[in-house]
Amino acid sequence: MAETGGLENNLRGVVSWVRKPRANSIEYWLWVVVCGLVGFGTLMVASASSITSFEANRSPWGDGFRHLGFAIAGVLLMIAAARIPLRYYERFAPFLFLGAFGVQLLVFTPLGVEVWGNRNWLRIGGFSLQPSEFMKIAMLLMVASFAAVHFKKRLAVGAEIIRYLALAGVAIGPVILGHDLGTASVMGLAFGGALFFGGTRWKTILSFGGILAAFAFFFVITSPNRLRRIMSLSGGGDDYVGLDWQPLHGVWALASGGLVGAGLGNSKAKWQWLPAAENDYIFSIIGEELGLIGTVSVILAYIVLSVLLVRVIRIAPTVFGKSLVGGIMVWIIGQALVNIAVVLRLMPVLGVPLPLISMGGTALISCLSAMGIVIAVLRDANKQNSGDSLSKFEA
Template structure:
């Protein structure tokens, strides 16, 4: 029998193009670095806490399990047509609000003076992480259906504020989570701007949001101390400025090459929560300027590919959703770095894909799976 030439072979039908490899590689690279840093930065706390029975790898092993779960979620989301989320967006959003409100009931769990978790048996669930992605999906669906009305105040902009931004702000405010509220507000602001919202409306809303945040900070002494400490952390370096000052010491002592993996000194009870709220400080101390440049390069690659996917998406929903997911990741990353470098008041915001936290890692990997599906459909459309 004669062999058929390669050009005669028929292309398999129904086979979708591959996902965006650069985006996938950048995300996996960040997560692997994050796993290493969770292990390194959590070792002192884990080995000394009697609850973990001397298991220095306690946090690392839990984060590894969440990574596997997140990898499965990302793979599944990358296979589901992203337009499916448009159909169920209202249900997802309402369920996320109910979960967020449940934190204020007896189901809520308080840790480190903050009540932001729900005990689901095997782990603690942080509803705010679910609320963030649900709000982004819902706003993307809302704008794609009302894109001709987004420049109008009543039918477009105000409606988005009343059903999306304000309910989220209220629930996050009840949890005393102004950091997440501000981060989500900036993300939704970017989406509304891309969606055609008038700058007059956006500017006024932004000013009102900043004023409300400042007022809420002023009414709580501990919040206001964060603001005043940010202006000069060394003024009270043994008090309220302690964690920021120690973070700056960690970043500064890293130098060009860093102290080396596992060689951080600040993680030994100088910086609170070194594996979550201040993980970037420990990373900078151990890997120095070169390590920081590599990680920032990976995040820049995520931003580049995410916004490129948004520009090339086949429909407005895919475009808005890609902008929302990418902005959510980049805004949170920017805030985390700003906090640990004393460029803004402390907020308790973790670093996406790097910091310890099961709900955050799984939800963000799931969101990246959606973004990968948009890229797959985008490529199919262009072929």
């Protein structure tokens, strides 16, 4: 009996040892890639914003240090989010969603301010924030909760569509009313991603996506400004001093970098030639200063991040976890693709930042918080898988 007991203890130790490296490996590389992108982004923000920061603050590094502060705060929130058990996210998802919705509505009060034609910001004292960034997380938590319930208890397709449309209307509707179609589009993509990875039926996904696409088409054709942006893609840059100014200078900056770039800090476009150089068009500055090597490295980092997120989805044992991580993946990777496509003039200007890299405190903190939730899903999966494996030996 003593020998048998010793054997069981050894088997438990072996199983625990085998399981942990796999789990720790995914989490380790998630931290490496995410913190690598954030660190690189902080460096590029400091470079891209040095001219405008000097004009505004009499210091070329003012915006860079400010972004560094947000990065540190975001990483701390990522650590905190990773330590919260997954069951609490599922349990409190409705309350977080209602809270995010209430904050989102504040943009239509005197606290709301308009930036670049979009009323999607709050200014309280000397601080400003974009509540739609936190709504992304709250929305995905609710979609994942719905997906988990619907997966267990299949409703009629019509009933599912109505539920999801109501949820999308509450989450995305106020963002559209604030004329921020770019953020609303990313939220719609993330919503669809959460449905797909949550095992929602194709009829529901296609019907839901078709209805959202019809709404997006309506908002585009009813806005002369949005129509002009789309038409400018085929206009060859005719409106140089108008709508084509930013896209053209973004492409020129990207192209001028060549293979290795002009060197860190040596961008010419950031000298007031490229609006939002540290935000929506930071990919152009990366190309100008670090060349093709720098831009390809960034794209490869996002590819590695997407592979890691897919691995988390595969081992997540619950529909809630799979749906949640799937939505976060489509949000961050999809937004990165949209941002890069805009810089390459494959899409009209939408005003969405490059995730984990562009300057923007709210956007950076929300992305890092979301990655913390991903790690919480991973740890929950590892805990359950480890328990299942040990129970087999006990049996």
